[in-house]
Amino acid sequence: MELHVVERPANAFQYSVYLEYTDDLADSVPKWIQLEANGKDGFYLGKDLDNPEHADQLQRRQRGTP
16 A cells, blocks of 8 residues: 655544444455545645455355465
8 A cells, every 4th residue: 555645734624434344244354545634725635545454354265264
């Protein structure tokens, strides 16, 4: 994963992280991770990430291991 840093002196940002799950099991890891940041003067940074741990978890469940 690579995110580039943007320097904005004296600027306040609001950021959010959204997680998307494929089921409601208590031990599930998210399949997708979405990051968003908003700042003054129309600044926006957004990044959608695929979580490789999700595929690993599916394989472990198919084998019957946690």
